[in-house]
Amino acid sequence: AEAKLWGGRFAQKTAASVEDYTQSVSFDKTLYREDIEGSKAHALMLAEQGVLTAQEAQTLVKGLDTVLKEIESGKFEWKKEMEDLHMNIESRLTEIVGAVGGKLHTGRSRNDQVALDFRLYVVRSLEEWKTALEKLIFVFTEKAEANREVLLPGYTHLQPAQPVSLAHHMLAYAWMFKRDHSRVCDCIKRANVCPLGAAALAGTTYPLKPASSAEKLGMDDTFRNSLDAVSDRDFVLEAIFTGSLVMTHLSRICEELIIWANPCFGFIKLPDAFSTGSSIMPQKKNPDVCELMRGKTGRVFGDLMSLLTTVKGLPLAYNRDMQEDKEPFFDAHKTVYASVSIMGDMMEAMGFNAENMEKALKKGFLNATELADYLVGKGIPFREAHHITGAAVAYAEKAAKGLEDMTLAELKSFSEKIEEDVFEVLSYEAAVRRRVSPGGTGPESVKSQISELKSWLK
Numbered sequence: 301a302e303a304k305l306w307g308g309r310f311a312q313k314t315a316a317s318v319e320d321y322t323q324s325v326s327f328d329k330t331l332y333r334e335d336i337e338g339s340k341a342h343a344l345m346l347a348e349q350g351v352l353t354a355q356e357a358q359t360l361v362k363g364l365d366t367v368l369k370e371i372e373s374g375k376f377e378w379k380k381e382m383e384d385l386h387m388n389i390e391s392r393l394t395e396i397v398g399a400v401g402g403k404l405h406t407g408r409s410r411n412d413q414v415a416l417d418f419r420l421y422v423v424r425s426l427e428e429w430k431t432a433l434e435k436l437i438f439v440f441t442e443k444a445e446a447n448r449e450v451l452l453p454g455y456t457h458l459q460p461a462q463p464v465s466l467a468h469h470m471l472a473y474a475w476m477f478k479r480d481h482s483r484v485c486d487c488i489k490r491a492n493v494c495p496l497g498a499a500a501l502a503g504t505t506y507p508l509k510p511a512s513s514a515e516k517l518g519m520d521d522t523f524r525n526s527l528d529a530v531s532d533r534d535f536v537l538e539a540i541f542t543g544s545l546v547m548t549h550l551s552r553i554c555e556e557l558i559i560w561a562n563p564c565f566g567f568i569k570l571p572d573a574f575s576t577g578s579s580i581m582p583q584k585k586n587p588d589v590c591e592l593m594r595g596k597t598g599r600v601f602g603d604l605m606s607l608l609t610t611v612k613g614l615p616l617a618y619n620r621d622m623q624e625d626k627e628p629f630f631d632a633h634k635t636v637y638a639s640v641s642i643m644g645d646m647m648e649a650m651g652f653n654a655e656n657m658e659k660a661l662k663k664g665f666l667n668a669t670e671l672a673d674y675l676v677g678k679g680i681p682f683r684e685a686h687h688i689t690g691a692a693v694a695y696a697e698k699a700a701k702g703l704e705d706m707t708l709a710e711l712k713s714f715s716e717k718i719e720e721d722v723f724e725v726l727s728y729e730a731a732v733r734r735r736v737s738p739g740g741t742g743p744e745s746v747k748s749q750i751s752e753l754k755s756w757l758k
C-alpha cells in the first residue's frame with residue numbers, strides 16, 4: 301500500500317476493513333470540480349499573501365488543471381487507500397508537479413477544505429432546483445390560463461364543498477412552488493459563504509486572506525468564527541429541508557392526480573409517456589410516476605432525518621461523523637431535481653376532462669352555500685339560512701336531484717322568501733363568478749394571480 305499523507309507517526313498499516321469503512325472517495329469524488337477550484341483559489345491567495353511565490357502558485361494551478369483533465373477524461377485512478385477525494389487529488393498533484401505539491405495544503409486543513417467543497421456543491425445544486433422550479437411555476441401558470449373556464453368541485457375532507465375554477469386550483473400550487481423558490485434563494489445566500497482560512501479549527505499562523513479566497517470563488521461572504529466554519533452543516537440541512545417541502549408539495553399534487561385519474565373521477569387523462577401498464581391486466585394504465593414521486597418524498601425526509609441525527613450530538617469542531625453528510629444530500633438532490641423536472645414535463649402534457657369535472661359538480665350539493673347566501677340577501681340571519689338550506693338539501697337528496705333541479709314551488713316550501721331569481725344563484729358558473737373577494741376563485745382574482753406570476757417569471 302502507498303504511504304498515507306498523514307502516515308508520519310504510524311508504524312502499522314491500516315486494517316483493510318478499516319480502509320473500506322472509513323473511505324469516502326467512492327462518493328465524495330463527486331466534488332472534484334469544487335475541490336480543484338478551491339485549491340486553485342487557495343494557492344493564488346497564498347501567493348498574494350507572500351506565503352508562496354507566484355511561480356509556485358502557477359505551478360500548482362497548472363498541475364491542478366492537469367488533474368482536472370485526467371479526471372474528466374476518465375484517466376484518473378481513484379484510490380481508496382487515499383481515503384478521500386482531497387488526498388487523492390493532492391497526491392496525484394504532487395506526482396505531477398513534484399515537491400511543490402506539498403505546499404498547497406499550507407494554512408489549510410481538510411476540515412475547511414471539505415466544508416468549502418460541499419458549500420460550493422450545495423449552492424450549484426440549489427441553482428439547478430431554482431431553474432427547475434421556475435419552469436414548473438411557468439407550466440402551472442400556463443395551465444391555469446388555459447383552463448380559466450373549466451370548473452370542478454373544490455373539496456374539503458375530500459367531500460364536495462364549493463365549485464372552483466381549474467385555474468384557481470393550478471394556481472394554488474404555483475404559489476407553493478414560488479415560496480419554495482424563495483426558500484431555495486434564501487438557502488443559497490447562507491450556503492455561499494467561504495470557510496477557507498478556518499484551517500483545522502482555530503485559524504492559522506499564516507497571513508491568510510479569506511476574503512480574497514472567497515472573491516476568487518464567487519462567494520458572497522467569509523466566515524467569522526473558525527470553529528463554526530468547520531462544524532457548520534446548517535447549509536446542507538436547510539437545503540434538504542427545503543427539498544423536503546418541495547417534495548411535500550409535489551406529493552400532494554401526485555395524490556390528487558392519482559385520485560383524478562381513477563375512472564370514478566375521470567378528471568384527467570394521464571399522458572401515455574408518463575404512465576405505465578400492467579403485466580397481467582391489459583386494460584391498466586397506472587399513475588406510477590405520481591406514485592413514485594409520492595413515495596420518493598419519504599426518502600428525502602429520510603435524508604433530512606439522517607443528517608439531523610448525525611449532527612445533533614457533535615461537539616465542536618470537526619468530527620468524522622460529518623463525512624456522513626454527503627450521501628443524504630446527493631440522494632436528496634438527485635430526487636428533488638428529477639421530481640421537479642418530471643412534474644413540469646408531465647403537467648405540460650396533462651389532459652383535463654372538463655366534461656367529467658362538470659358532471660362531478662352536480663353531485664354533492666356544491667351550490668348549497670349559494671342558497672344560504674341568497675337567503676341572507678333576503679334578510680334572513682345566516683344561521684337560520686344555513687338551517688333552511690340544510691332541510692332543502694335533505695329533501696333533494698331523498699328525491700335524488702340537485703337543488704337547481706327543484707321547482708320553485710318545492711323551494712318555496714322551505715322559505716317564502718325564495719323567488720324565481722334563485723335559479724341564477726344556483727348555477728355553478730355563477731357560484732364561481734360571484735366569488736369576488738380578493739384571492740378567491742372569481743375570474744378577476746384568477747386573472748390578477750396569473751398576471752402577477754407572469755411578471756414575476758419575467
Ligand code: ARG
Pocket residue numbers: 324328384410411414618620622623624
Ligand atoms: N472525508 C472527510 C469528510 O468528508 C474530509 C475531512 C477529513 N478530516 C479529517 N480530519 N479526518 O468529512
